[in-house]
């Protein structure tokens with residue numbers, strides 16, 4: 001194992017660039033009861049830096065979606081805390097949670113989730129309309145320019161390619177300037193070329209527009225677009241990779257598998 005690319009995560013270590021946008025502290029999620037209890041997340045401490053693209057990776061069933069759902073306030077933790085900025089998401093009631101999700105969090109899903117009867121432009125501004133706000137036209141133009149959608153604004157989703165639809169979904173997620181965008185397998189439904197294009201736009205949104213994105217992915221090539229990869233296994237943080245490449249991500253995942261086989265050789269994995 002190359003320890004220069006695969007390091008244990010130190011939950012107390014400050015992020016190098018600025019304060020974390022999102023934090024999990026001792027986050028635990030149990031499903032079911034008694035014998036059938038599943039410990040989907042087990043005391044997770046994790047930081048996601050503001051202004052960065054972070055990927056969450058790990059084997060199927062390791063707890064990636066659960067972690068994202070708890071951080072985004074889509075599901076309630078059994079114990080522990082999730083913070084968006086200084087707000088403790090786990091302490092909010094339903095009304096406050098709805099507001100937080102609408103105003104401070106953006107979502108991008110594998111299946112795009114655009115409204116078919118609306119044009120690209122109407123889909124993009126929908127969160128602002130729903131909140132009864134006024135669209136910041138300058139920000140709208142910046143997003144549309146960055147995401148290469150200027151020629152597509154009057155098209156309906158059925159008239160757009162998968163990659164274009166996902167770019168509309170990204171613009172919709174960013175239109176309210178949320179503190180963080182959570183992207184769940186954003187390239188899962190795209191061919192590799194459209195996927196690469198969407199990932200480039202996600203990275204531009206971070207680099208050029210200063211946004212914060214947390215992305216769950218199974219794909220080492222997709223994860224390599226991130227500034228950092230957080231590895232999760234058996235509901236626990238198992239390590240991280242800074243400035244990942246497809247090769248270092250694969251090595252990190254392989255190390256997880258090897259460690260799974262031989263737990264006594266697992267010094268880098270927090271058990």
Ligand SMILES: Nc1ncnc2c1ncn2[C@@H]1O[C@H](COP(=O)(O)OP(=O)(O)OP(=O)(O)O)[C@@H](O)[C@H]1O
Nearest residue numbers: 031032038040058059060061062063064065066067
């Ligand atoms: N609603 C639920 N009820 C019971 N168990 C659940 C529920 N949701 C998730 N789990 C279990 O919790 C664990 C973590 O699931 P989770 O969906 O977070 O994993 P994941 O890493 O996102 O998996 P995948 O990569 O396959 O999407 C798994 O063992 C899963 O079976």
